[in-house]
Amino acid sequence: MKLSKVDDARSAANLHRTLTLEMVRVTERAAIAAAEWRGKGNEKAADDAAVAAMRTELDRVSISGRIVIGEGEQFECDDLFIGQPVGAGQGPEVDIAVDPLEGVTLCAKNQPDSLVVLAMAERGGLLNVARNVYMHKIAIGAEYAPDVVHVEWSASENVRSLAKAKGVPVSEITAIVLDRPRHAGLIEELRSAGVSVKLLSDGDIAGVIHAVNTEDTGVDIYLGSGGAPEGVLAAAALRCIGGQMQGKLILDTPDKRLRAREMGIDDPNRIYQVTDLASGDVLFSATGITDGSLVEGVKLRRSTVETSTVVMRSWSQTTRWIRARHAR
Numbered sequence: 001m002k003l004s005k006v007d008d009a010r011s012a013a014n015l016h017r018t019l020t021l022e023m024v025r026v027t028e029r030a031a032i033a034a035a036e037w038r039g040k041g042n043e044k045a046a047d048d049a050a051v052a053a054m055r056t057e058l059d060r061v062s063i064s065g066r067i068v069i070g071e072g073e074q075f076e077c078d079d080l081f082i083g084q085p086v087g088a089g090q091g092p093e094v095d096i097a098v099d100p101l102e103g104v105t106l107c108a109k110n111q112p113d114s115l116v117v118l119a120m121a122e123r124g125g126l127l128n129v130a131r132n133v134y135m136h137k138i139a140i141g142a143e144y145a146p147d148v149v150h151v152e153w154s155a156s157e158n159v160r161s162l163a164k165a166k167g168v169p170v171s172e173i174t175a176i177v178l179d180r181p182r183h184a185g186l187i188e189e190l191r192s193a194g195v196s197v198k199l200l201s202d203g204d205i206a207g208v209i210h211a212v213n214t215e216d217t218g219v220d221i222y223l224g225s226g227g228a229p230e231g232v233l234a235a236a237a238l239r240c241i242g243g244q245m246q247g248k249l250i251l252d253t254p255d256k257r258l259r260a261r262e263m264g265i266d267d268p269n270r271i272y273q274v275t276d277l278a279s280g281d282v283l284f285s286a287t288g289i290t291d292g293s294l295v296e297g298v299k300l301r302r303s304t305v306e307t308s309t310v311v312m313r314s315w316s317q318t319t320r321w322i323r324a325r326h327a328r
Helices: 005-035 043-058 104-108 155-166 181-192 204-212 228-241 254-262
Strands: 064-069 093-102 115-122 134-140 174-178 196-200 221-227 244-250 282-288 304-313 318-327
Touching: 005 043, 005 093, 005 115, 005 282, 005 304, 005 318, 043 093, 043 104, 043 115, 064 228, 093 104, 093 204, 093 228, 115 204, 115 228, 134 204, 134 228, 155 181, 155 221, 174 181, 174 204, 181 196, 181 221, 196 204, 204 221, 204 228, 204 244, 221 228, 228 244, 228 282, 228 304, 228 318
Parallel strands: 064 093, 174 196, 174 221
Antiparallel strands: 093 115, 115 282, 134 221, 134 244, 282 304, 304 318
């Protein structure tokens, strides 16, 4: 029997609802595995546990997937490397970006905002970038005009323009920045302009999400440089919840420029918008390892384990928070 267009649409929607729940299971399992190492000071053991759990769970999902952002190149790691096929081998062809342990130091020190993050998109929907590449990033909420800020402007120019668009003095703008030595000048410039600066010790995916949810977080803008893979994952989230972001790759060595060309990046100076980084139908899932402002961390109890996950889909602009209790 031939399906009508309505039936086809319903079938596709049901498929994606199933994949959404499967993604949640993947990030939940990785978070539980990493939580066993929370606060024990062993970053490698925590990361290895998350990677192994994520790979095992991914291979149970009915997809023909490939990793486009993962732990590194094939010769650098054993699992979740760029180009690795994952999934059961049957089902939709999808690209997958993962950060099995976003905030590895936060997990090792049992500090807030350590996450497991996974994004899935239609084949070709996620920008393919190497793990060792950084990106200049700027992000603000969706309510502003597209030309209010620019990744190549100075921090002072951006916050003055944003304050004007918001209708407030610069002193009422709050910026979120990774606390890194390379950002010392940026932080000084922002504070000299009168901006309140919230510093992140790690985890800039959550930082970008905070910057576009100003009403909930009080953060107006994300500024600075961080990992390019995390930029793609953050863009995947923004496709689902709204918000503006620009990114510019930092290809500062011949090897990085060569690898970028091999991955299909022809213009090293290109300014990427959200839809350049993550396009098509996009799914995003993040499960907390430690308690944070986005989701709560894993709760290890005597006979059960509790997890907290935020899962999003671009097609429906749906965001769900899922609390789950697992038998231990």
